[in-house]
Amino acid sequence: APTTALEDGVTYYAGMVDNVTGCLSSSLLGVTAHFRTNNPATINGGLVTTCVLTSVTYTTEPNMDNYVWSVSNGGQITAGGGVNDDFVTVNWQQPGANSVGVEYSNSLACNLVSSETLSLVVEICVEGVSSDPCLTVYNEFTPNEDGSNDVFTIKCAEFYPNNKLAIYNRYGNLVFQTRGYKNDWKGISNVSNTFDGNVLATGTYYYTFETGETENVTKSGWLFIMR
Template sequence: MIENASFEGPPATSTAPPGWFDCNLHSTADTQPGSWLVDKAPSDGNSYISLVTRGRNNSFNDGYTEAISTTLLESLQPGVCYRFTLDLAFFAQFDGGSTGGQGTWGPAKLKVWASTGSCAKSVLLWESDAVTNQEWQPYEFSFAVDKNYSHLVLEAGYVGSDIYNGNILIDNLRLRSSQVQVDDVLICQRGDVATLRVDAPGASIEWSTGATEDSIVVSEPGRYWVKVEQSGCVVTDDFRVGYKPPLRVNLGGDVTGCTGDSVVLDASIPRGKYAWSTGSTDPAITVRTPGTYRVRVEDECGYADEDEIAVTFAEQCCLVTAPNVFTPNGDNINDLFQVSTGTNIGRYRLQVYNRWGKLMYESDDLTRFWDGHAPNGQEAATGVYFWRVDILCNRSNQTGTNSFKGTLTLLR
């Protein structure tokens, strides 16, 4: 989530490593080692950074604290628990040039900010105590945010109320996310159970059932929630358990293909079992001869349903067929006005008008059909509508654009 998290780059005075930007032009970060007598080896990779606080040195930058910022590869988001780890150290022999030489520097602390822009420091995520260890030491903290943040800022800070010359060395950042998510679950019938689990090692877990383990077994439909707390960071998720509805198989409207072509009939569902009238047990079959094809599908709950479809093949290809009635009432039966065009269509456009000539629907996508809504998103009124389809057929014996027109009745 952090670009150049170990501050790799050529060591240089007053120069932030690639991917990072100085927030204070009066006092800028250094890519170490090699500047101001700093010779400590990195804790990770080949380089790291130093940030300083400025004291009273009779200099233009007295009282300034150094900070750097980076754009996160992925913005921080609400509802996610983040864990941040980094290595910090203090360098006692630091020589800041204008500060009177080595031996005059004290430990600083580090502030970590989230921001909506470079160097904005919108919300303080964490503030360390004085970093006094002169060897690299790992630090870590967890946090959550209440809105999206796109940038991260690291800032050196004074320990106490007085200003002074201080320094802090930083290396090996790691930012990880752990979002709690339990998907909705459908169980087959009363007496069946589902096991729900969260992956959060070492966390404190509480379910709406009162359980505190990392998984629960549920057998009743309803709304449930889980709360996970780890290192002071709390995230929650809610989910639904319901009964799986009876299976409904829909092969779509009858199909007209072109002679010499093939038509694919698809009845696939997750973990289904299939029995086609052709003897196939595959989820989908390819047919090249006219006829009526039937399929029986059984789902994992043992629910079964059947459907059939008539397939014809025409010498004059690209004929359009369409129903004259459709019922978009949400019962998953005849809910769409589906136009059948066969195969080998090079260009296609469907338009639907009301009886006053107002365009209600338009599409050039063969896989999309009118669902009975007006352009403003409201349900179209029941009544008679007019449709037009313009197609360009790719077959050699068909040239130019063919137009087809008809009427349909919308019922609810």
């Protein structure tokens, strides 16, 4: 009937009626009713703080149209984020204030556009706390061969002969790794790829240091190379 109230998710059928016989055609057209309201967009899946070099997946309302995802300079999209994607995965590579945003249109709500932006802080997270006050990381060094502060120094590293050191650039790429670190790294990559043997440029990098003992302690944070 013309005044029948449609229900969301219900399939309705229509057919041709013969004006002479009043008979309904054997072929019917089925139409399923879907109602969409233009509710505000939301972004789910992430916290307001996260750790540097961490990947986080964010989601928004599904089944919308023309998704446009945006990420601040501190993050890199590694999955999703396309015009048909209701999700995006971001690897956060730079500490500080960052954001992820989404915009989409709703074709069943007169193509109204909804948008949302999530602000967050990316932090350098330190895992593990050493009971040895001697174990100290000196975050900045100047490998210019002047005999002063030329190497990346971790005080008392020599007391942990099974230690493991890994260095990453701001894109999350491993650029240096070693076991039994002896405070002798001068900012040169040793990874078997395009970085191997490269003198690393001035800038911020990130390290993880594992003591490798029975009660393993992992320290992580940033370091700065100044040339």
